[in-house]
Amino acid sequence: MTEPSSTSPLPRPLAGLLGRIGRTSLLVSEHAGQLGMLVVAVFMAVVRVRVSWRDVMRQIYVVGVQSIPIVLVTAGLAGIVTSQQGGYQFTGSIPLYVMGSVVTESVVLEMGPVLTAIVLVGRVGARITAELGTMKVSEQIDALYSVGRDPIEILAAPRILALIISMPVLVGMANLFAILAGMVSAQYTLGLGYETFFYGARLFWHSWDMFYSLLKSIAFGFAIPVIAVHMGLRTGGGAAGVGKQTTQSVMFMTLTILILDALFPPLFLQ
Amino acid sequence: MRAERRGIGEPMIEYRGVYKAFDYPVLSGVDLTVNSGEMFALFGPSGTGKSVLLKTTLALVVPDRGDVRVDGESVYYDGPDALERIRCKVGYVFQYAALFDSLTVFENIEMGIPEHDLRTLSQSEVLDRAWEALELVNLEPRQVLTKMPAELSGGMKKRVGIARAIVGRPEILLWDEPTTGLDPVNTAAVERLVKQLSDELRVTSLLVTHDVIGGLEMCDRVAMLEGGEVRFVGTPDEFRQSDIPVVRAFADRHAAHEALDVLDVS
Ligand SMILES: Nc1ncnc2c1ncn2[C@@H]1O[C@H](COP(=O)(O)OP(=O)(O)OP(=O)(O)O)[C@@H](O)[C@H]1O
Ligand SMILES: [Mg+2]
Numbered sequence: 001m002t003e004p005s006s007t008s009p010l011p012r013p014l015a016g017l018l019g020r021i022g023r024t025s026l027l028v029s030e031h032a033g034q035l036g037m038l039v040v041a042v043f044m045a046v047v048r049v050r051v052s053w054r055d056v057m058r059q060i061y062v063v064g065v066q067s068i069p070i071v072l073v074t075a076g077l078a079g080i081v082t083s084q085q086g087g088y089q090f091t092g093s094i095p096l097y098v099m100g101s102v103v104t105e106s107v108v109l110e111m112g113p114v115l116t117a118i119v120l121v122g123r124v125g126a127r128i129t130a131e132l133g134t135m136k137v138s139e140q141i142d143a144l145y146s147v148g149r150d151p152i153e154i155l156a157a158p159r160i161l162a163l164i165i166s167m168p169v170l171v172g173m174a175n176l177f178a179i180l181a182g183m184v185s186a187q188y189t190l191g192l193g194y195e196t197f198f199y200g201a202r203l204f205w206h207s208w209d210m211f212y213s214l215l216k217s218i219a220f221g222f223a224i225p226v227i228a229v230h231m232g233l234r235t236g237g238g239a240a241g242v243g244k245q246t247t248q249s250v251m252f253m254t255l256t257i258l259i260l261d262a263l264f265p266p267l268f269l270q
Numbered sequence: 271m272r273a274e275r276r277g278i279g280e281p282m283i284e285y286r287g288v289y290k291a292f293d294y295p296v297l298s299g300v301d302l303t304v305n306s307g308e309m310f311a312l313f314g315p316s317g318t319g320k321s322v323l324l325k326t327t328l329a330l331v332v333p334d335r336g337d338v339r340v341d342g343e344s345v346y347y348d349g350p351d352a353l354e355r356i357r358c359k360v361g362y363v364f365q366y367a368a369l370f371d372s373l374t375v376f377e378n379i380e381m382g383i384p385e386h387d388l389r390t391l392s393q394s395e396v397l398d399r400a401w402e403a404l405e406l407v408n409l410e411p412r413q414v415l416t417k418m419p420a421e422l423s424g425g426m427k428k429r430v431g432i433a434r435a436i437v438g439r440p441e442i443l444l445w446d447e448p449t450t451g452l453d454p455v456n457t458a459a460v461e462r463l464v465k466q467l468s469d470e471l472r473v474t475s476l477l478v479t480h481d482v483i484g485g486l487e488m489c490d491r492v493a494m495l496e497g498g499e500v501r502f503v504g505t506p507d508e509f510r511q512s513d514i515p516v517v518r519a520f521a522d523r524h525a526a527h528e529a530l531d532v533l534d535v536s
Pocket of ligand 2: 320365
């Protein structure tokens with residue numbers, strides 16, 4: 001049981017740093033490998049028709065339908081804030097109909113998908129990790145295997161499918177609601193009429209924008225439950241472990257959403 | 271399925287050089303064979319890896335080295351279909367029940383029936399089976415069937431866990447301390463159940479227990495796991511007469527106290 005650094009020819013801090021880099025990259029590749037295997041396993045379960053549609057529908061209700069209120073509230077507030085800040089910036093300098101475009105584009109391209117995803121990380125992702133983590137530490141996952149059932153088929157796949165299906169719908173609703181809220185707010189605070197707002201919105205609108213938003217929502221709807229399930233199934237160490245793992249999972253999901261979001265413009269907005 | 275009776279003596283569960291380390295080696299090369307129709311008790315101090323060993327039988331814990339064979343098939347080397355067959359013919363009683371807490375007692379027990387059997391059974395047949403399993407573990411089906419696990423006491427959970435393990439009519443049962451935490455009447459009920467399954471249905475039972483007296487009384491053979499290895503395998507009589515120190519400490523109370531005194535001094 002000798003400490004590795006005591007026999008190493010490198011100076012202690014350097015050896016420590018290298019060791020840390022080594023351990024981190026091992027951990028990263030371990031996560032990457034397990035995430036890849038999870039995705040393949042879920043895909044196989046779907047292809048082999050081992051996933052019950054009843055379970056998927058139930059999960060769509062839990063992760064999708066029940067998220068509608070909070071998603072709409074968030075979207076509405078985002079729309080109002082965008083239109084007010086835009087109004088503050090633009091009054092007197094740029095024709096006000098530009099507001100229509102500012103609100104519509106920033107909501108559809110960015111805020112609708114990202115804010116919805118962040119809300120779902122907290123509401124759905126954290127819940128999935130905590131739920132599966134608790135099942136892991138209380139041996140319920142082992143018990144499933146012992147009765148010949150596959151947790152990937154009956155727990156992971158329905159949750160992942162449900163969010164992939166729900167997310168585009170939620171983002172679509174969020175987009176619509178945010179634009180409406182922004183429009184109403186522009187009418188009240190800036191006196192901008194609905195027709196003028198629409199005129200501005202149409203002026204700079206590309207039909208690709210809608211598709212871009214949809215693409216983002218699918219990417220986020222995939223990333224959130226896959227990471228949540230993966231982190232949940234890796235949980236160890238009792239109730240404290242579940243708490244720790246859920247926090248880490250939320251950080252992991254949030255970072256992934258933001259990184260994916262940053263990758264979208266160079267990839268799809270050229 | 272179980273109609274073609276196997277003779278006692280054929281190996282049913284074989285652990286071959288099972289090695290597993292977590293932070294330190296827990297199992298360092300366990301070799302053990304349980305024969306078909308046998309009632310086999312596994313003793314050992316707390317924390318020696320009895321539960322870990324049982325879990326390797328269904329690949330719930332994957333050993334670092336070694337293999338486990340169940341009814342002639344390898345758990346680790348014969349592919350996923352073999353593993354699925356093995357999981358369907360083995361019932362597992364978890365030390366802490368491990369009930370699915372989002373499902374009712376009935377749904378929990380229903381999960382114990384293999385999927386392909388479930389497809390051929392009608393809803394009322396499933397209910398009959400769950401009913402029967404609950405009665406065998408001395409629970410009143412009418413009272414518990416619709417309850418959630420959180421509404422049950424520890425001992426009741428444990429017995430629902432047993433019902434879930436036996437409802438699929440497995441050929442092999444792995445019991446992880448089935449009687450720990452039960453009152454004497456329920457302990458007797460579970461012991462009778464183990465015996466009945468073995469006598470009438472020729473189920474092979476591997477029983478991890480701290481109840482040495484009960485284990486010696488019921489079982490055909492017993493083994494002692496200590497320090498990651500099997501220290502003793504033999505009949506209950508051989509166990510009682512053994513002069514291996516750990517075995518002695520388990521075989522009678524006086525020796526246990528002596529062992530404790532030795533520990534105190536050192
Ligand atoms: N998932 C795990 N991760 C890390 N260590 C583990 C894990 N499972 C078991 N261990 C360790 O393995 C050792 C054996 O555990 P095990 O549960 O098999 O003991 P046991 O013989 O069943 O004890 P008891 O009679 O108290 O149930 C323990 O020291 C435990 O700390
Ligand atoms: Mg144990």
